[in-house]
Amino acid sequence: MSDFDLFLERRGSNSAKWDRYAGTEILPMWVADMDFKVPQQIIDALSERAAHGIFGYDSEPAELKQVIVQRMEMLYDWEVDLNEILFLPGVVAGLNQACRGLVGPDESVITATPVYFPFLSAPENWGRKLHRIPCRKNRGTWPFPVEQMAANMAEYTETKLLLLCNPFNPIGRLLDAKELSGIVEICRKNNVWICSDEIHCELVLDDRSHIPTATISREAEEITITMMAPTKTFNLAGLGGAFAIIKNPELREQFIQGGKGMISRLTTFAYISMLAAYRDCEPWRRDLLAYLRANRDYLANRIDGITGISMSPVEATYLAWLDVSMLNLDDPMEFFESAGVGLSDGPQFDGQGYMRLNFACPLETLVEACDRIESAVSNLSSSVGK
Numbered sequence: 001m002s003d004f005d006l007f008l009e010r011r012g013s014n015s016a017k018w019d020r021y022a023g024t025e026i027l028p029m030w031v032a033d034m035d036f037k038v039p040q041q042i043i044d045a046l047s048e049r050a051a052h053g054i055f056g057y058d059s060e061p062a063e064l065k066q067v068i069v070q071r072m073e074m075l076y077d078w079e080v081d082l083n084e085i086l087f088l089p090g091v092v093a094g095l096n097q098a099c100r101g102l103v104g105p106d107e108s109v110i111t112a113t114p115v116y117f118p119f120l121s122a123p124e125n126w127g128r129k130l131h132r133i134p135c136r137k138n139r140g141t142w143p144f145p146v147e148q149m150a151a152n153m154a155e156y157t158e159t160k161l162l163l164l165c166n167p168f169n170p171i172g173r174l175l176d177a178k179e180l181s182g183i184v185e186i187c188r189k190n191n192v193w194i195c196s197d198e199i200h201c202e203l204v205l206d207d208r209s210h211i212p213t214a215t216i217s218r219e220a221e222e223i224t225i226t227m228m229a230p231t232k233t234f235n236l237a238g239l240g241g242a243f244a245i246i247k248n249p250e251l252r253e254q255f256i257q258g259g260k261g262m263i264s265r266l267t268t269f270a271y272i273s274m275l276a277a278y279r280d281c282e283p284w285r286r287d288l289l290a291y292l293r294a295n296r297d298y299l300a301n302r303i304d305g306i307t308g309i310s311m312s313p314v315e316a317t318y319l320a321w322l323d324v325s326m327l328n329l330d331d332p333m334e335f336f337e338s339a340g341v342g343l344s345d346g347p348q349f350d351g352q353g354y355m356r357l358n359f360a361c362p363l364e365t366l367v368e369a370c371d372r373i374e375s376a377v378s379n380l381s382s383s384v385g386k
């Protein structure tokens with residue numbers, strides 16, 4: 001039995017994920033955090049800092065930027081300088097900062113959908129227009145709509161910023177070098193900056209490596225803001241903490257301007273957990289990936305056996321994108337909740353007919369969720385057949 005098999009009670013711990021269904025038997029498989037305990041090294045580092053007992057304004061730990069630089073080199077063979085790293089309280093804050101700093105009031109933002117919903121709200125938060133380019137499923141997978149994006153940018157020349165999600169939540173894609181080169185080429189031609197949200201980059205489940213958009217070419221480095229964080233991989237969302245890497249000094253300055261008055265230092269615990277995660281927890285991450293791969297395969301197999309639901313291949317992230325349109329449900333969210341499983345509703349990502357399922361939980365929980373879904377769908381088919 002692995003540590004990831006342990007069921008830890010989260011009810012009563014102010015968990016947003018579990019509180020949504022307080023007092024019910026519904027299994028929460030919606031928001032993107034994991035039902036796994038974080039590595040002991042992180043708990044120890046936080047405990048040691050908490051024991052100090054003074055929580056004034058902290059600076060970042062001296063070695064933190066260096067540890068990030070080494071990580072970029074180790075994982076992506078990417079050379080980053082210390083001064084190119086900016087800390088952020090969170091990636092969503094960074095998306096908003098980019099919209100505010102890089103896009104003028106009469107200019108617009110572009111993104112491919114379905115996508116993590118703050119991509120849809122960030123431009124609107126700052127009164128910027130958003131062009132949505134729908135991805136179309138092709139033979140069960142979701143190629144990035146490079147050509148449609150090119151056509152849109154050619155028509156709407158006021159577009160200044162692409163919000164790119166890679167790995168791509170909720171569709172689980174890990175974009176390949178060809179797609180990324182195409183995206184960079186079009187953005188460069190149209191003078192569009194790229195804000196590349198790569199928060200899931202260390203959760204690759206396929207036998208491939210993540211490619212940061214900025215590493216595709218020199219031109220890519222010049223036009224790209226890369227945003228990463230340890231919070232998804234090491235289950236630290238409640239502590240927050242992220243960073244941006246921006247090579248181009250002009251772009252960096254504009255981005256900084258976008259956060260003026262709003263983006264300040266991180267919390268003490270965000271700095272401490274980020275350092276411990278990146279410096280001390282690589283073996284834990286490897287074990288996590290093995291566990292998530294097995295969960296993904298189990299889930300894919302079970303869904304394959306349920307008529308009326310299909311699952312896109314999950315190349316990265318711990319989020320499965322389920323096509324439930326064949327079930328013809330009036331209210332898919334309500335249907336799955338009645339079945340005892342709380343999923344994320346597709347339309348919030350601009351994905352009508354889809355539901356997102358978070359499988360970062362002990363296998364036993366996942367088995368129970370699959371049993372419940374299977375049984376509810378089978379009852380539905382028998383009642384439709386009557």
Ligand SMILES: Cc1ncc(COP(=O)(O)O)c(C=O)c1O
Nearest residue numbers: 032090091092093116169199242
């Ligand atoms: C693609 C993506 N970006 C950002 C976030 C949240 O980032 P943060 O908590 O750092 O704001 C999530 C959380 O699920 C996500 O999936």
